[in-house]
Amino acid sequence: MPRRPTPVGAWGEISVAAAGKRYEASARIRMGNGESSRVRARGDSKAAAKSNLKEKLVARRDEILTEEIRRDTRFGKVAAMWIDDLEVEYRQHGRSLDTIRQWRGYVRNWVIKALGQLTCAEVEQSVRTCDRLIQRCLAERSYSAAKSLRTVLTGICQYAIRYGAMTSNPIKSATRLREPERKEILALTGEQRVDLNQKLVAFAKARSVDKAGRPIGARARIWFQLPELVPCMLSTGVRLGELLALTGADVDPDAKTVTVRFHLVREPGVGMVRMPYRKGNAGSLVLRVPDWSVFLWRRLKLTAGEGPLFPAFGAEWLDPATMVNRIREAFTEVGYGWVTSHVFRKTVATILDEAGLPTTQIADQLGNTPAVVEKHYRKKRVSNPETAAAMEELDSRRTG
Numbered sequence: 001m002p003r004r005p006t007p008v009g010a011w012g013e014i015s016v017a018a019a020g021k022r023y024e025a026s027a028r029i030r031m032g033n034g035e036s037s038r039v040r041a042r043g044d045s046k047a048a049a050k051s052n053l054k055e056k057l058v059a060r061r062d063e064i065l066t067e068e069i070r071r072d073t074r075f076g077k078v079a080a081m082w083i084d085d086l087e088v089e090y091r092q093h094g095r096s097l098d099t100i101r102q103w104r105g106y107v108r109n110w111v112i113k114a115l116g117q118l119t120c121a122e123v124e125q126s127v128r129t130c131d132r133l134i135q136r137c138l139a140e141r142s143y144s145a146a147k148s149l150r151t152v153l154t155g156i157c158q159y160a161i162r163y164g165a166m167t168s169n170p171i172k173s174a175t176r177l178r179e180p181e182r183k184e185i186l187a188l189t190g191e192q193r194v195d196l197n198q199k200l201v202a203f204a205k206a207r208s209v210d211k212a213g214r215p216i217g218a219r220a221r222i223w224f225q226l227p228e229l230v231p232c233m234l235s236t237g238v239r240l241g242e243l244l245a246l247t248g249a250d251v252d253p254d255a256k257t258v259t260v261r262f263h264l265v266r267e268p269g270v271g272m273v274r275m276p277y278r279k280g281n282a283g284s285l286v287l288r289v290p291d292w293s294v295f296l297w298r299r300l301k302l303t304a305g306e307g308p309l310f311p312a313f314g315a316e317w318l319d320p321a322t323m324v325n326r327i328r329e330a331f332t333e334v335g336y337g338w339v340t341s342h343v344f345r346k347t348v349a350t351i352l353d354e355a356g357l358p359t360t361q362i363a364d365q366l367g368n369t370p371a372v373v374e375k376h377y378r379k380k381r382v383s384n385p386e387t388a389a390a391m392e393e394l395d396s397r398r399t400g
Contacts, residue, residue: 010030011028011039012027012029014027016049019042023048024049025040025041025042026041027057029057029061032077033080039057039060041056069164069165071119071121075111075160076117079111082155087104096275096277102148103148103151103155110137110149111156115129115133120165121165131175134174137149157169157170187349187351196230196336196339199335199336201227203226204224204227221311222313234344235297237348237349237366238258238285239345242262244264244323245264245275245308246309246310247306247308250309251297258286259287260278260286261284262275310323348366
């Protein structure tokens, strides 16, 4: 019969060892997350060391078992409570838990490891410690990761302030992150779009048989979906997770519209879940599609019925992560390894921009704000052609 685990808040055997001229007592206590943490205390004698340790253990137990947050509450506990409460809030409002899962990773891998054993009061007074943690994340990971970590730390501190464990937010005093120069926006040209689709059709045919030339049946479905997925993304500009959440009911070929109102996420222990709203809990979009794509949308709708337009092998929702991997594999094989699903979205923005449409209309098509479109979807262009033409009159070297 397996040994029963130590109850949360309970500690094991106390050991005492000499530590120079003093004695150090230590024991492991089971934390609220199920892990054990070693607690130490020193004293001039073995008895004093044990007594000091028991005081610390009792205080730690009270901290673990109580829901109260004080200035001497450890920051790791507050971080765990913040993310748990935030998940409850997201679930109550039917919001996607993707962001929560990402933030929980930052809490576990960065916040608790670096700041978890400090009290809220100590973190509040340790602007430099918080700053160095963010800068380390920037150096080891990326700007976006450091920005997310800063957001998480800000949220935890605001949570602590709300419950009286802090009086100010130290993250506000941390060094501002300098955003890197914007990367070049990659978009497919007209020739590349035609060439890619032709190569994907040939690739799908080649992958539909095994090494002996025998058809592999339904397992080849995902490869044949790629030549259909590309024009669907190019005719809408939607994200991959939003496209894969579409069903036949979302397509109206007669009106030439596609309604985007869901996205797919994977929930641990549950599987793929079709979440209401688009990514970021944005509202629905009703997009009119170009004439050249209507036949494809009609065919997909008739094939899908009320089910997914792009089903997985067993007719269930297709995991966007799986499709990303297949895109990478197929596109690399046909010579377009630089193309990701997001390149299609940027291609749509580029085409609309080159057609002279204002940023507001491009933003409406993509379901973004004009500021996001300007920052992430429009290629850099000459900003002053008209003023430069007007300044031709300012040439001081003219003699006539």
